[in-house]
Amino acid sequence: MKASLPLRSFSTPCRSQFRPGFYRRTPSSSPRRWNSTNSSSGAGPASDAASSTKAFWTTSRALVLAVAASSGAYAFASTRGSLSSTAQAKEAPRYGDIKQFEKAIAELRTDLGEDAISTDDDDLHDHGYSEWSSVNADRLPVAIAYPKTTEEVSKIAKVCHKYRMPMVPYSGGSSLEANFSAPYGGMTIDFAFMDRILEVHENDLDVVVQPSIQWMHLNKELENTGLFFPVDPGPSAKIGGMVGTNCSGTNAVRYGTMKDWVVNLTVVLADGQIIKTRRRPRKTSAGYNLTGMFVGSEGTLGIVTEITLKLAPSPEQMRVGIVTFPSIRDAASAAMQVTRRAVPVQSMEIMDDVQMNVINRAGGTGRVWKELPTLFFKFSGTKAQIEDSIRITKEIVKNNKSTSFEFAKNEQEGHVLWSARKESLWSMLSLRKEGSEVWSTDVAVPISRLPDIIEKSKEELDDLKIFASLLGHIGDGNFHTSIMYNRKDPDERARVETVVHNMVNRALEMEGSCTGEHGIGLGKKESLVSELGPDTINVMRNIKRALDPHWLMNPGKIFDYSTDSKPTSITDLESGRLAGAQKKD
Template sequence: MRAPFKLPWGFSTPRIPQRRPQISQPRVGRASGAVRANATTGKSSTNSSQSQDSSSSSDSNSSPFWTPTKTLLVSAFAAGLGYGYATYNQSLQATKKVQYGSMKDFEKAIAELRAKFGEDAISTDEDNLQLHGYSEWSSLNADRLPVAVAYPTSTEQVSEIAKVCHKYRMPMIPYSGGSSLEANFSAPYGGMTIDFAFMNKVLEVHEDDMDVVVQPSIGWMDLNDQIKKTGLFFPVDPGPSAMIGGMVGTNCSGTNAVRYGTMKDWVINLTVVLADGRVIKTRRRPRKTSAGYNLTGMFVGSEGTLGIVTEATLKLTGIPEDTRVGVVAFPSIRDAAATAMQLIKRGIPVQCMEIMDDVQMDVINRAGGTGRTWAVSPHLFFKFSGTKAGVADSVNLTTKLAQGNKADAFEFAKTEQEAHDLWSARKQSLWSMMALRKEGSEVWSTDVAVPISRLPDIIEKTKEDLESLGMFASILGHIGDGNFHTSIMYDRKDPEERARVEKVVYDMVDRALDMEGSCTGEHGVGLGKKNSLKKELGLETIDVMRSVKKSLDPHWLLNPGKIFDLDEDS
């Protein structure tokens, strides 16, 4: 391990050596990483009105001064002044830019937090900063690293960290699993990364109420292992390394989404630390409430830009009586997509329905682990669950539907271990692809979502574009809810190759938007899809989001630069 990396006062945050992508960011200052601008000021003159008042008072003895007409005129004048001042004040506020602290301020914040929590609670080790500021999973990264990494052990400590960072105007970036794909935890303005590695516990299990209270760095798989004996489980299942904090932040889903929905459907309440260190609970514990604004829903999917989640109360559901895993091959990607669309339209109950194209099936064969060799053609992976009778009925209906779309015969896992291995092949697909990388290559993985009726069209066209690249590129994902992913392996040192990949990716995103879809189904916006979000929602809608952000975080300290920028033209 290298010696701790000390940041000299006045220097900018360390630069990432691997690559420096050109990304749209708010205007950033040099040494402090601060956003700077000069606000103009002005003064209102009321001399003319004062002189009129003086001249009018000279004949006050001959007639009453406050006549109805004069009263009306003065009222109108005052109202005009008030409106003018309000308009001017709003304009002035709009021109103000966020001012972050200097490196000296950041050093003071680090020293103050170390004095509170101990030397080891705040790391400035260079390797650690690299780990928390750069991600090989992301399609792009910020060209700065955090200044320090904090390791809190409780909500109270997170609150203290926020108070100190707020005092010194130091950006804060929440971090749990570190597996996001859109640079969601990058640090474009430096600042303090808050790693929840020591906040990874199940705090309470309410078996009769079917809910659980957890900290942000517990993985969903670990959670299900710990509560398995209750006969309950948490059904949201993204990548194996995902943790609850990041899952809340991006409103993720997973293979179970077609039956169980996404993260927003399973969060009852949140404990949140605000930018200034205040701690709030978004609501109480009943599953149903109509008390006030839905603050829980507001924080889910906000990517840590509105508050720092330190606890989550999650719904649980019963483990199904029976589960069967089946796989079927198709001659074309369109046939597979059409089957998925028709199945959803007919309301046939499935727990999971995943698509993997011919390239991805080749990845499975090359990675091994399933004990067999698969046909290199598009496949649908199904998981059926429920009562034994219900599962049997769903299997029969799905088999007939697939056969009507030129499918081969279904293959079903015969044992629990075979089912586990089969489904693991789907869950490990991205990891399997990354394991096949050559030195210097990277995988660009991204997603979109469209109305289910448009699935066959967008998947077929995207497949054509991927094939035109002449690269190792695949389609996979949660086709049951209109969400699919592409993964493209490319040479990161070749700018022309990256430009070609980027065009295919953003053509796919634009195509999804043209189909009234979304630029992201579950990965979030982060740094990577801010421009796409503008196309999807429009500036007026984003301005509403921005106003919420400003009201909760006026100094723009919480995960700045993600989802949208400070100003629409930044």
Template sequence: MRAAFSIPRGFLPTPRLSYCRPRVSLSRRVVASGASRTISTTSANGNQHQDSSSSSSSSANSSSWTASRTLLVSALAAGLGYGYASYAQESPRAAKKPQYGSQKDFEKAIAELRAKLGEDTISTDEEDLHQHGYSEWSSLNADRLPVAIAYPTSTEEVAEIAKVCHKYRMPMIPYSGGSSLEANFSAPHGGMTIDFAFMNKILDIHQDDMDVVVQPSIQWMDLNEKIKHTGLFFPVDPGPSAMIGGMVGTNCSGTNAVRYGTMKDSVINLTVVLANGDIIKTRRRPRKTSAGYNLTGLFVGSEGTLGIVTEATLKLVPIPELTRVGVVAFPTVRDCASTAMQLIKKGIQVQCMEIMDEVQMDVINKAGGTGRTWGVSPTLFFKFSGTTAGVADSINLTRQLAKNNNAVEFTFAKDEKEAHDLWSARKQSLWSMMALRKEGSEVWSTDVAVPLSRLPDIIEISKKELDSLGLFASILGHIGDGNFHASIMYDRQDPEERARVEKVVYDMVDRALEMEGSCTGEHGIGLGKKGSLKKELGTATIDVMRNLKRSLDPHWLLNPGKIFDPEEDS
């Protein structure tokens, strides 16, 4: 039986650090397959209140308003109005904070959506709210939970949800996977989280065109498993649990980025629901077009603040003829970084190039699963792919380059199973680290990106600072495109320890910015790096972003609180 309807009033639950993340019980919602559903629409201004005021003037007063005088005052008023409007447009920092609906408004929105879409489409179950508003692996969490969780099954249902939320001024937070690391899906203003758990299908495969149309909650690994019979695969490969919607939202990367690029390079077009419920498609399906603005690129990386992605058309690439996995150990992380930088400059073809320091190699050994014990020293992981001759050539060139940079040993996976297990160990590194944590410990995972020439310097300095913490802290990541990660295990309840960790993290971020780098290569901004984004881009650039946001979402309903705030901090 459904829990009694209740809405939490902006509370902060005591974080349960040993909390085991619950999964949504999908069985409690029955969706009739093949059934057609008629959705009634409500206009966005259906709940609009109009204030009317009567004005009267005496005949004595009206006689004093000559035509010329009236014209003059009208012109002055128009000029003042135009000036104010221009100032408000050009000065986003002067804008007022958004006004969201009341608790009663949110209750009305929930009741209206249940009436339109079905009772079980909207959940207010306490466990659901906690799962969708709190993350044990995020660097921070909001001090509120969402008010309700919506489970749509189609773009049309998402549009209906948006119309009702727009009507009642209810914030909307897209959710598909929940594995982001900067509180990207938290609900600092409460509101409605839109979970795409039931929108996880492949809608169409165009094998000859090498593209696929998918819904937002399909996992990239599941996608590749389902299309492998075509001889094609989707190359963007972040953490194993990542789903396409979140990957679009953060413009994520992965181990294949050095060869195939990031998410923005793999998205052809998007179907997007706007804040008022309008549905748009950003472009058609050819890979090349010069037709208008690049709206696809605008939504990729916007973290759900401009629109809600409900479908994505993605580029596919051929599965390589041959793939070999190699592991090279070095005395220092600087040797690793120097090798990576030189390899890219020489144009040696690799599919993946990842770094793991000695701490992470120890994690692999303790977690097991690779069939062998690895040396505990800074290590580069390589994946070579292509034709047999091309792979052999790339391996020989890489081996020589690594030797020139003090490589200790170069080991290859003996067979396909060992290669898979070894690469899986790299992909599971964060989760393996979390599995080894002591009770009460948390993992802070962050990332930065710098120009390739600065990679050895920043990795060497950051490694020293991480070691100075005296904690379980490591460096790993996609070193082939100048992006690397730091993971630190610490006691979140110890203010002194958290302050030390925070200083090291943000010193690393500031150092990346000093090197003309970025505060994040793939994790996004979310709540955690808004201050760093301001340092990176400057107020004027963020003001342009604010104006774009306001043009599409004037009431600031879409994932509010993320990337930047409606007004500049004083």
């Protein structure tokens, strides 16, 4: 039953597919196990563009394109980019050829079992293309590996290292900047079978988990302990990806981001070596902070296989409140002042009038909302602490022209009030017409600049004259925009791109960040250079080269091999091959 990898000739080069359809895919509870002769239909894209992309990609085509790119792209890249002020760039890395990749797949099937490696066309598409992402790579992975243990991940890394095959880690698949795409093909490592809680230390307030456990499932399992894991991004997010992007969520204003809750990591390096970044105490001064280095590295430094997470005591009580304002600037000013007064809110979220209108039109929350800029609050703690927090917050919002202040009387009412925030994205998606899609992005700024950037961004969103809303975790200076547009209209897409880029550039001008929690991936590499500068990026490159000299770990993400070196498109490669053949003839 071993899948063959025939090489087919073709003359039409692959074309980059940007967000061809934004649909919701419910992940299956376990991966499909195929070889290339046993293909399942799987979950299909919801647009013609996505369907045509999928139809084009067969196992053999994916292999041919990936190998062409991986073996040739860096060979064409310039090596003039400086590593630092004193060091020169080394020769760009080269990846294996078709025969080497076939050997790697065959060797891993022998070591791990036939079902551990998939080359099914649907599987390659699902792992290489994302309906969520603002950009997608030109290529798909060559194969998908499904390890069950850290030791199996180490075997995969050793074989991929031996045959110079790129490796891309994959857990929830819900990232927004093509963080798990495979621009150089290679092996995607899916942790679907590594989704367990390994140890719970209630008295130490920590837990050891594998990368593919969902954070919501983790909290469900912890319900009887009186503890919970407070980082809460989108419901489909899994711990491995959350580590990779240093994500956060609605609780960040009180509990911080992912980096604040990771105690240690077990990591497989590019050559298969297994390391543990530190031991389990919450406090240590023992050497470099390797844990912090891997958090947010998006799998470019190593493959995380086990995570020790801090836990927090579940709050004694919780109250939810919503406040409306006449303008988005009034809401943002109130949020800034609540933060400045150090009111211990658990969550503070903002949604503009457009988003509230979308929620009403979608009708999924069971009530009608005022279509005004709205702040959503969660207060938690003892009864006395909550009452004090509410008193101060009422005073602040009143001074900022609030038009209404509503509090939940019980847990059920609290769930209803908070449902508007939780249903925000799905409400917009439910109103899509055929051919439309949603572009979601985020920035972060110093808290004092929130009113300025939100007001200006809101003006530009309104000027688009399409569904374009502003929402997000305003309590820590991080907010998002969601824009629904017609992908078949080049003028409309160009206007949307301008607004998004203006928002990012505006955040950088305010000493902010191009991303608060989505990561860099493929989509924001140029913005990262603008934010940090080439010297800082070169320090990151040197760290990566030290751990991954052959550039095998999730290559192409965050930054390229050198300042002057950018991946050559498959169109350029194919055109060059055909031109060379014609010249020879």
